[in-house]
Amino acid sequence: MLICTNLEDLQEQTHTRHYELYRCCKLEEMGFTDVGPENKPVSVQEIYEAKRHKLHGQLAPHLISTAMAPPSASWREYKRAVDRRQKVAASKEKRSSREKKQQLAERSSS
Numbered sequence: 001m002l003i004c005t006n007l008e009d010l011q012e013q014t015h016t017r018h019y020e021l022y023r024c025c026k027l028e029e030m031g032f033t034d035v036g037p038e039n040k041p042v043s044v045q046e047i048y049e050a051k052r053h054k055l056h057g058q059l060a061p062h063l064i065s066t067a068m069a070p071p072s073a074s075w076r077e078y079k080r081a082v083d084r085r086q087k088v089a090a091s092k093e094k095r096s097s098r099e100k101k102q103q104l105a106e107r108s109s110s
Contacts, residue, residue: 031051032044032048
């Protein structure tokens with residue numbers, strides 16, 4: 001029983017240490033560090049915010065240019081095709097409803 005308990009404790013401690021080492025290595029690869037350039041402690045939140053602002057600064061011009069760009073010719077053609085299909089479907093629906101009404105009228109008159 002004592003060996004089993006100690007073995008579980010050893011496994012838990014080893015797992016915790018390996019995971020913490022793995023996590024620290026991955027965070028450092030991503031650019032997150034515990035200390036800044038002047039060996040002052042830096043919070044992960046500050047680093048995250050700085051990276052987020054940098055990424056938004058890189059993406060913003062691209063997003064603005066694509067949002068302001070006029071629709072392409074292929075998009076217009078696609079939109080026209082969709083509109084045509086919707087009109088055809090609506091006219092078929094109207095026709096079928098008229099035919100159903102006529103059939104009901106014929107049945108009721110018979």
